[in-house]
Amino acid sequence: MSNTKQARVLTGITTTGTPHLGNYVGAIKPAIAASAGDDADSFLFLADYHALIKNHDPLQIHQSSVEIAATWLALGLDPAKVTFYRQSDVPEIMELCWVLSCWTAKGLMNRAHAYKAAVQANEAAGEDNDFAVTMGLFSYPVLMAADILMFGGQRIPVGRDQIQHVEMARDIAQRFNHHYGEHFALPEAVVAEDVAVLQGLDGRKMSKSYNNTIPLFDTEKKLRKSINKIKTNLLEPGEPKDPETSTVFQIWQAFSSKQQAQSMREEFANGIAWGEAKKQLFELVNVELTEPRTRYIELLADRSSLEKTLQEGAEKAREVSRPLLQKVKASIGLRPMTS
Numbered sequence: 557m558s559n560t561k562q563a564r565v566l567t568g569i570t571t572t573g574t575p576h577l578g579n580y581v582g583a584i585k586p587a588i589a590a591s592a593g594d595d596a597d598s599f600l601f602l603a604d605y606h607a608l609i610k611n612h613d614p615l616q617i618h619q620s621s622v623e624i625a626a627t628w629l630a631l632g633l634d635p636a637k638v639t640f641y642r643q644s645d646v647p648e649i650m651e652l653c654w655v656l657s658c659w660t661a662k663g664l665m666n667r668a669h670a671y672k673a674a675v676q677a678n679e680a681a682g683e684d685n686d687f688a689v690t691m692g693l694f695s696y697p698v699l700m701a702a703d704i705l706m707f708g709g710q711r712i713p714v715g716r717d718q719i720q721h722v723e724m725a726r727d728i729a730q731r732f733n734h735h736y737g738e739h740f741a742l743p744e745a746v747v748a749e750d751v752a753v754l755q756g757l758d759g760r761k762m763s764k765s766y767n768n769t770i771p772l773f774d775t776e777k778k779l780r781k782s783i784n785k786i787k788t789n790l791l792e793p794g795e796p797k798d799p800e801t802s803t804v805f806q807i808w809q810a811f812s813s814k815q816q817a818q819s820m821r822e823e824f825a826n827g828i829a830w831g832e833a834k835k836q837l838f839e840l841v842n843v844e845l846t847e848p849r850t851r852y853i854e855l856l857a858d859r860s861s862l863e864k865t866l867q868e869g870a871e872k873a874r875e876v877s878r879p880l881l882q883k884v885k886a887s888i889g890l891r892p893m894t895s
């Protein structure tokens with residue numbers, strides 16, 4: 557038996573919105589595959605405190621946590637192999653967040669893309685620079701650093717927009733380590749080059765903010781309907797179509813084997829009708845999602861087992877976070893009177 561674990565992989569999923577095909581292809585599927593190996597060491601968590609930055613609707617935040625937890629489990633995430641938890645169940649993260657805040661230069665946060673974008677939008681609108689900017693939005697890279705450093709995350713799979721945050725976490729860790737000794741592993745962002753960024757119904761990147769998504773676990777009927785709504789051009793049956801610019805083909809390719817992709821390419825050249833291409837796309841996607849969809853519905857109907865899984869995950873996570881926080885606190889001078 558091998559006991560050489562791979563580098564620790566850690567990533568968070570902000571609990572806003574309903575998971576869609578783009579999340580599945582771009583993040584969920586590769587993360588579950590990577591977590592399945594015997595020597596894998598993955599920490600995956602519901603970033604529900606992060607959700608509060610963008611969303612103040614308690615019902616939506618709760619519903620999204622339930623849906624996201626059920627989605628990952630339904631798609632085969634094995635909670636016995638990974639540490640799967642909810643951020644808000646691990647209070648040590650928040651405590652560490654404050655400690656790190658006191659070691660984070662405000663100037664570093666001024667440079668964060670998300671904050672800068674908000675300021676630029678305000679400037680363009682003639683508003684005060686910091687209009688509607690909360691401290692949560694401003695300092696959220698520190699919370700993300702706490703998420704990562706708390707568990708010794710080394711490889712951090714993220715989208716491109718998050719690379720800067722991982723670099724900031726590394727910066728913060730280095731400053732802290734330099735002053736207090738080696739407490740934190742230095743994280744590195746991992747951006748998958750080979751996974752597709754799916755296009756949505758309108759041909760732009762599939763994203764909740766564009767309202768162009770295809771939800772993962774709608775009913776079969778709704779899935780078919782969504783796929784039928786994918787924007788195409790006016791080319792008639794029999795006219796050759798360009799797979800490279802087609803969302804239908806792009807999604808097909810993300811779900812198909814290489815060989816299936818090649819034959820669809822040929823069908824496009826031969827002028828397959830859009831209706832027919834969409835019908836085949838529905839079949840392909842639906843086959844892959846049918847079993848997980850059933851499990852998803854079962855999980856949603858059994859909230860107490862979902863909750864139990866998350867509690868067990870939190871307990872596993874806290875076996876790591878409690879001792880590390882204690883060590884960190886001791887190093888900064890927060891320790892029993894007697895020691």
Ligand code: TRP
Nearest residue numbers: 566567568569570603606700703
């Ligand atoms: N901010 C990340 C996002 O929006 C989610 C996230 C929160 C995260 N904490 C993290 C990702 C820690 C990686 C590591 O996508």
